[in-house]
Amino acid sequence: MNEVVLEALKVLGAGMGAVFVVLMLFYFIVKGLQKIFPPTE
């Protein structure tokens, strides 16, 4: 396996992980915002 493929594999793992972590963070942000500012009628 050449170096570029190895690097790409690392980016694949770290990249998907990072996307999930960041979006999970956004999920908690939305949940938090909705708790602080519930919709008013």
Place this chain on the structure above:
Amino acid sequence: MDKLLEGLYGMTWQQGVMILVGLLLIYLAIKKEYEPMLLLPIGFGAILTNIPLSSAIGENGFLTILYNAGIRTELFPILIFIAVGAMIDFSPLLRQPVMIFFGAAAQLGIFLAMLLAASTGAFSLKEAASIGIIGAADGPTSIYVANLFAPDLLGPISVAAYSYMALVPMIQPPVIRALTTKEERQIRMDADYDSKVSKKVLILFPIVVTLVAGIIAPVSVGLVGALMFGNLVRESGVLERLSKSAQNELANLVTLLLGITIGSTMVAERFLAPTTLMILGIGLLAFVFDTAGGVLFAKFINLFLKSKVNPMIGAAGISAFPMSARVVQKIAQEEDPTNFILMQAIGANVAGQIGSIVAGGVLLALVG
């Protein structure tokens, strides 16, 4: 007389082929309505560029000036992001924030396509990342990343990104059907989309997301910040005129210039290379992997849920809005005409718009 025939004498067969490619793109735009707003200007730009001795390119050619001012500086994609931000309504996602995870899973195609491109041995890691970003199903993100990492491949990458976005209704259904059973496609989901979202949440969301994404990956501020700025203008409620301008005049003008400028990168010597065919092939697979990633993720979380998710929702986690959500709803109705999962699909689709930009920022941070 020779002066008048200079162009004809100077024509190479490669330029002839590229002019035919330009005509094909124009045909697809007009006749098939495949992303006409982009493919038509790209096609015409390709023709202008490949006319022998064209004055549209070269040091003082208007396409070169537009390229240097708008693409090399990343200004055009950034302006498009502002316009797109002003068009996005995040409320379907904010009503069902759990959909955000589908927007993450469906980015799998970006990274798998990058791996595939790298494993061909024909591309460097940066070039492979630029090819992978076709899987973002998001034209401006593809242009932004490709221009930074592999400007020479910008033409084929842009053409692939926009063409496959237009082909989502053809690419996604076979993948969805192959990975789901009829019973799974008939799953109904709780129709809990009557819940309201506070105006304050709608306003704070773009600000907080920009701050968080910017602090985690400063390199993504251009991408995320421009999108969220557009959205803040929309949601603020006090800038209606600016919001409408961003959604209409800005979007239209920049799209016009962006398309024809991208077309100018389709120079025969660079475009007519085996790598172009590889980019088009891997780009197509990126969309397939995206769809598979979203569907398989939904099936995986179904293992732990009491109230099951229709796994087709996962396929809507790509950025191609609203085509992908429509595709999912169409298949759901083919299986059961009384099943409505459009709102959930729209939520996942909006999440895909955020997910693709985050994935672009992550790639810039990891590979840059």
